[in-house]
Amino acid sequence: MDRFDLTGRTALVTGAAGALGRAFALALAEAGADLLLVDLPGAEGLDETAQAVRAAGRGAALHPQDLARTEELPAFADRVRATAGPVHILVNNAGVAALERFNTITPASWRHVMRVNTDAVFFLSQRFAEHMIADGVPGRIINITSKNAHVAEAGLAHYNASKAAVDLLSKTLAIELAPHGITVNTLAPGMVDTPIDDAFPLAHEEFEAAYRARIPLGRYASPEECAGPLLLLASDAGAYVTGTHLLVDGGVLADQMPRTRFMPPYRSGLPTESAPPETP
Numbered sequence: 001m002d003r004f005d006l007t008g009r010t011a012l013v014t015g016a017a018g019a020l021g022r023a024f025a026l027a028l029a030e031a032g033a034d035l036l037l038v039d040l041p042g043a044e045g046l047d048e049t050a051q052a053v054r055a056a057g058r059g060a061a062l063h064p065q066d067l068a069r070t071e072e073l074p075a076f077a078d079r080v081r082a083t084a085g086p087v088h089i090l091v092n093n094a095g096v097a098a099l100e101r102f103n104t105i106t107p108a109s110w111r112h113v114m115r116v117n118t119d120a121v122f123f124l125s126q127r128f129a130e131h132m133i134a135d136g137v138p139g140r141i142i143n144i145t146s147k148n149a150h151v152a153e154a155g156l157a158h159y160n161a162s163k164a165a166v167d168l169l170s171k172t173l174a175i176e177l178a179p180h181g182i183t184v185n186t187l188a189p190g191m192v193d194t195p196i197d198d199a200f201p202l203a204h205e206e207f208e209a210a211y212r213a214r215i216p217l218g219r220y221a222s223p224e225e226c227a228g229p230l231l232l233l234a235s236d237a238g239a240y241v242t243g244t245h246l247l248v249d250g251g252v253l254a255d256q257m258p259r260t261r262f263m264p265p266y267r268s269g270l271p272t273e274s275a276p277p278e279t280p
């Protein structure tokens, strides 16, 4: 398992007060990394994430920053490096979503989603990549997108566009940074059990049941189930993986039709004598 060992590396996770951010930070800490935790100033839950990282025996430093303030991000990244040293693993996870029909999206709402979900990802990647090059760090950049970077979902024009933009900017950075040994990938979750969409004005249970029926694995992901794939992209185990997206969606994008729901229940086609032998 040495190839997953992150001992001696520093990882920065944005949106670290949130459900996925906490699971990512904790998994990186359990693999041996020290953590720099970024979220909005005063974000509820950031201390809890830090405590979980410290309980795992790793260092956790808080670096509050409103990532919507794009112009501040290069100086923010410089301050982080000056106080914490080189960042080996950058996880751009912070994100916002608002369920709004296309005709009700205001310029302010569009800009906010783009600033947090896209602009911050680009400008943090840009600055930290320059640090990685200057510091000779064979870094890892992992941008958290969504299945919505690859297929559309009604009511989320800005969110879908923001995530699709991150998919392609990541692939571009992967090419430009490959000569420096830095990998850039996106991790694209499907539906995860987190509070991000709690404010959506939907009949939640009904929506969730209808959506769950479409997921081949039959359930939402837990944040921890997204953290395992992250470790692959963050570690030496994923050293030759760059410029790609890793869907963690329970198979939902592989299935264009709800065919299995209308097929007879599965029955084994194996001859009865090929049943597994009884364990002694």
Ligand SMILES: NC(=O)c1ccc[n+]([C@@H]2O[C@H](COP(=O)([O-])OP(=O)(O)OC[C@H]3O[C@@H](n4cnc5c(N)ncnc54)[C@H](O)[C@@H]3O)[C@@H](O)[C@H]2O)c1
Residues within 6 Å of the ligand: 014, 015, 016, 017, 018, 019, 020, 021, 038, 039, 040, 043, 065, 066, 067, 068, 069, 093, 094, 095, 096, 097, 116, 144, 145, 146, 147, 188, 189, 190, 191, 192, 193, 194, 195, 196
């Ligand atoms: N939950 C899902 O079903 C799901 C599915 C696909 C992708 N994602 C993506 O995963 C990422 C994490 O989502 P989550 O479900 O943990 O959401 P969450 O709401 O629990 O966490 C998001 C975090 O980002 C922080 N954040 C928001 N705006 C910020 C800003 N301006 N500056 C700094 N921090 C800011 C929030 O404070 C919060 O802690 C997001 O990018 C989201 O789009 C989530």
